[in-house]
Amino acid sequence: MPESSSQSNSDQRSTPELRGRAGRMLTEKWFSYLCVATATSSVAVLCWLLYSILSHGLPALSWTLLSNPPEPDPEQAGVRPAFFGTVWVCAMCGLMTLPIGIATAILLEEFPPKSKLGGWVYGLIQLNISNLAGVPSVVYGILGLTAFVSMFGLFERDQDSQSSGxxxxxxxxxxxxxxxxxxxxxxxxxxxxxxxxxxxxxxxxxxxxxxxxxxxxxxxxxxxxxxxxxxxxxxxxxxxxxxxxxxxxxxxxxxxxxxxxxxFQVPFGRGVLAGAMTLMLVILPVIIISSQEALRAVPSSLRAGALGLGATPWQVVRTVTLPAAIPGIMTGAILAMSRAIGETAPILIIAGIVYIRNAPQHLMDDFTVMPLQIYNWTSRPQEAFHDIAAGGIIILLAILLSFNAIAVLIRQKMQKPLS
Amino acid sequence: MPRSTRFSLNLLLSFSATLFFAGCEPAAPTVADNSVSTSDTAGSGKKMPVAAEATSTETPVSTTANTELQGRVEIDGSSTVFPISEATASEFYKKFPNVTVNVGVSGTGGGFKRFTKGETDVSDASRPIKGEEFDAANESGVSFVELPVAYDGLTIVVHKDNDWVDHLTVDEIKTIFNADTAAKSWSEVRDGWPNKPIQIFAPGTDSGTFDYFMEVVAGKKGSLRADMSTSEDDNVLVTGVSGSPSAIGFFGVAYYEENKDKLKAVPVINPETGDAVSPESSTIESGEYAPFSRPLFIYINAKSLSRPEVKRFATFYIQNAPKMAEKTGYVALPADIYKMGLKNVRSRKTGTHYVNADGEKREGPVTEVFQATNLNTGK
Structure with missing residues (x-):
């Protein structure tokens, strides 16, 4: 607020401006209450959600639930194939997405276009990434089905033999x-x-x-x-x-x-690899954008210093910018992986299997994931299935947190003071 | 952030700790009770031939597993039929542990889309195959054996405290659900009923359940009213109807059986006899509960049937269908239908009974339609 206006306010104490000021203070007070209320209510909803999951799920948690395949009898049913399916798919997805995503971000941030055409291409990539971040995940499922599962029908299968391309x-x-x-x-x-x-x-x-x-x-x-x-x-x-x-x-x-x-087969079929690549499409924009933000946050004086010492642009990225940006990139990776682990819609389209007894044995093997298994159990009429579904959610949370723990560890190892 | 590491460690610790302590939960009484009570009704003479045949032709499930047979059976389709297929696959595993049986839930239509291209061996369906799907199968050279496996009774339910609805006629149901009548309050349905607004809970428009109900209530050209609360998850419908005293809804009988304490099933007047009939296994099986009981099917690719593992799975499925249907909350079909199904599998009588030569749907109860004379081989 400019000095002069507050001066004139205090000079004329009984003018409408003063009441205006009191009103502003009141608004301020109410606004801070509102902020506290919204913050608490969101936390309260989360707590209530966790409470209801834990109260339903903890009694259902058992070694049977973790080690058995799904069974029609809820007492005997377990999540082993879905557990391994989720771990396989998400690990594959992370291994593929992180290098591609970070490389794209480095290209866009650290290697500026040298020509007009280059600038135009960069703009197009940037626009596409921003748009892709908002596409519903089920659309990616359909895309994955054509692009990875059947590879646009380029390898037409002979009905009589079981061979693929x-x-x-x-x-x-x-x-x-x-x-x-x-x-x-x-x-x-x-x-x-x-x-x-x-x-x-x-x-x-x-x-x-x-x-x-x-x-x-x-x-x-x-x-x-x-x-x-x-x-x-x-x-x-x-x-x-x-x-x-x-x-x-x-x-x-x-x-x-x-x-x-x-x-290994081409086309990939409805296997782990196709699922992982579809999830990669879902989270790639998130990873690219957050990595770009992290790279942008690195002070340009660091880059200038390194360049001034005679480092090439790649040396600058490798030794200065990327290490400094890793904590931010890892935060983005955590958010993206959390999304990948919870995705149901694309996997339902790619795999759609709910009853499967075996964990995946190779990259092309049939699989299911935890969210699909949980969704199937919650839609059953029997109450006992709802309880093991809650148990499954707790296991899913545990997988999620352990994936995140890895990212947190990397972040802590890499975090060094910039000065 | 060290706090989040600590939190995740805590959670993992508490999780592993609970693994030790969560030993003995009380048994799920619902499932067990259900299978016991319904197998009582199944003990009637009708089902004996199938049971006898099962024991005479195939070794019983309890014998030692055969690890020799290898191979895989791919099943996809209706989520309504899924529990039956899952239960069968689980029992089949005990017999042939090295045969991989995978069951998907792409929905009846989605399942047929894959099946008619020859991608799957078995398709679960909560309605018979449609004319265009049959054409698609013929076009890509897929022939199949059609097998009805169980009855599902669509149950119309109201709130537990609803004391005015004693029964409904089909016409009254039409008044409530049809788009052109769309009764706003109960007093519009029958004179003397309270002037309370009707809230409607219905399954999602993509489900076979919705399709079937619409066909019965609105016919081929009509449509159901649009102002219903719909959900793909039938448990949401249960919660909805049990939460509002003037609500009405419908879903598969299995969901009513599990929630008897919260809901009241409405007896429906059989249009032929004029009696009010409640949806129970006995009335669904005898066909008295009409017109809201529907058959569920599996379709088996005839080419896959030449594979030893699929052949054995198909015979196993049909021989155990009555048991599995009751175990999963559905109702077994008359024994003659299973007998004919088994015969069709063994002699590979391919084609559908539900599409006539002109490509139109054949109507009527399964006992009348599923006859050798109605078989359309499509060639």
Missing amino acids: FELGVTYYNQFFSEGDRAILIPVENVDDKLSVVSEGMEAYTFARDADGATIVDYSKLVPTEINVITYDDPYPEDPAVLENTLFADAEAGRVSQKSWYY
């Missing part, structure tokens, strides 16, 4: 199921080959058995076997040992596969 780390077998309930596996040379037809003396394998007669499901220890082909006119063998290798001449096979941990 490109595959690595997979062995296919044609599987018959014998009359004695034993799997008979025929190795597949070429993935586009037709399914096997039963013939006497064909190359066939069975799983090995241990001393107790239990099957060892290990594709590297397959045992060659002689198959016994019968027709409906032949007498049906009664000996169980014979039945195990017996197939009807018209028995049908199905394709099964043995996938390694490094299994």
